[in-house]
Amino acid sequence: MADASDALLDRLTRLHPKVIDLSLDRLRVLLADLGNPERSIAPVIHIAGTNGKGSTQAMIRAGLEAAGLRVNAYTSPHLARFNERIRLPDGDISDADLAAALAEVERVNADRPITFFEVTTAAAFLAFSRVQADFTLLEVGLGGRLDATNVIDAPRLTVITPVSIDHTQYLGDTLAKIAAEKAGILKRGVPCVVARQRDDAMQVIELAAARLGARLSAEGQHWTAAREGEALVFQDERGLVDVPLPVLPGPHQIDNAGTAIAALRELGFGQAEAAAATTRAVWPARMxxxxxxxxxxxxxxxxxxxxxxxxxxxxxxxxxxxxxxxxxxxxxxxxxxxxxxxxxxxxxxxxxxxxxxxxxxxxxxxxxxxxxxxxxxxxxxxxxxxxxxxxxxxxxxxxxxxxxxxxxxxxxxxxxxxxxxxxxx
Missing domain, CATH: 3.90.190.20 (Mur ligase, C-terminal domain)
Structure with a gap:
């Protein structure tokens, strides 16, 4: 069955548009023809940023699962197998379910130009719409504003991890321009957790949030996370949380863990879920x-x-x-x-x-x-x-x-x- 998925992915790759026009129009048409599965998935936590998206998502997922919740997760790129990109509550999508979702997308798309990421995002939404879950974690593939994952009109929460210079050919050649693309995931009235940012990036995010009435929970302003001895101490307006250091190695994981804990706190979770975020997260190929x-x-x-x-x-x-x-x-x-x-x-x-x-x-x-x-x-x-x-x-x-x-x-x-x-x- 893995061979069937590989063949489908290869055929769908050939439908890539001759000219790259970053737009959500193609995907919106395809999703409408599929019956808009993205409207039937569990509440979405949408995560953008340049670095730390995957680690932060893994920690949020660990916290949610520790609360006994069923979680979908969409990430890219994959490492060893494509199935890693579409994680269902019981594990990576099976070869059979992946092949079925891709075949349905191929049939409905009917040879119209479409990008690989748009195809696979549509397949993920199909798979997510057919399982019972409590939350869906969506990691942005590129940028945010025009990323295929940004067809979700009303996420439960958005998260922006640190923004830095990358993909300048698509997102712009300054940090402010790139931050504007990342801030494109903000939605009217939807709260957003923001990791530590450089001032020029933070100013752009704050302006976008003010325009949309999206309440920010920003590191350094509304919450802090720091290492104290062999513990991570997180503090926000609700109080202090003292948890073990992240199992994911590296000083940068303190900020990622803080972002994950801030997201969990925003969703109403407490000490036990925060501790699970730092101790149970698994994210390969990050040190x-x-x-x-x-x-x-x-x-x-x-x-x-x-x-x-x-x-x-x-x-x-x-x-x-x-x-x-x-x-x-x-x-x-x-x-x-x-x-x-x-x-x-x-x-x-x-x-x-x-x-x-x-x-x-x-x-x-x-x-x-x-x-x-x-x-x-x-x-x-x-x-x-x-x-x-x-x-x-x-x-x-x-x-x-x-x-x-x-x-x-x-x-x-x-x-x-x-x-x-x-x-x-």
């Missing part, structure tokens, strides 16, 4: 220590740790660098593959302060991969000693043999991270 597989075996043969992260923009590089700095002194070598659409030097610059070297690889099977030689040149210009390897396995083996006991981090792209997770079992 994940790999525990098994041939790559781990190759590293462990020389006493090396092996880590994996999918961050890929300058803010992601800063978060990874801060995480590595907090992990204690140990030589850290990067195995890095990136897309040619990213600010590669901007991503690597903060890493140059904490990493010993970078070995560049191309991302297998990815049309937009940056060649390993160009990734290595970008690393050198950012101040990182760099070389190239034929693939991740060769890079890991070479580093482990040359520097026993070191830390090895595979990084630079969710596409590379997904390939590693698939190939490494």
């Amino acid at each position: 994940q220590r790999l525990a098994r597989g041939p790559l781990v075996d190759a590293a462990a043969a020389h006493g090396c740790e092996l880590w994996l992260d999918g961050g890929h923009n300058p803010a992601g590089g800063e978060a990874v660098a801060a995480t590595l700095a907090a992990m204690g002194p140990k030589p850290t070598h990067l195995v890095c593959g990136m897309l040619n659409t990213k600010d590669v030097v901007g991503y690597m610059r903060p890493l140059a302060y904490v990493a010993t070297s970078l070995t560049a690889v191309s991302i297998p099977g990815e049309r937009n991969t940056l060649p390993a030689s160009e990734t290595a040149m970008a690393a050198a210009s950012a101040g990182l000693p760099a070389s190239t390897a034929d693939d991740v396995a060769a890079a890991v083996a070479g580093i482990a043999a040359a520097d026993p006991g070191a830390r090895i981090l595979i990084c630079g792209s969710l596409y590379l991270a997904g390939r590693v997770l698939r190939d490494n079992g």
